[in-house]
Amino acid sequence: MANDELSAGFTGKPTEPPTGVRKIAKVASGAVGREANAVVVGAADHPCTATGLALTVGAIAFAVGYTMGRSSSEKGRSYWR
Numbered sequence: 001m002a003n004d005e006l007s008a009g010f011t012g013k014p015t016e017p018p019t020g021v022r023k024i025a026k027v028a029s030g031a032v033g034r035e036a037n038a039v040v041v042g043a044a045d046h047p048c049t050a051t052g053l054a055l056t057v058g059a060i061a062f063a064v065g066y067t068m069g070r071s072s073s074e075k076g077r078s079y080w081r
Contacts, residue, residue, distance in 0.1 A: 018026055043050035 017023075
């Protein structure tokens, strides 16, 4: 009799399927997970290429940041006098 009472509870499924924003968020999180897995598998298969791409993206980001930082400084004054 005690077993019958325990099996009548929550089944783990929501009463209604997700709709609207919840459904879009669920689909998007699934897509992000699949893409992240694909990147990890690709990096594991080709470690030298993955390292080269990471270094290239880092160097380009550094160059863009350095250029933007230099261009935003004051033109008439020198820092070192």
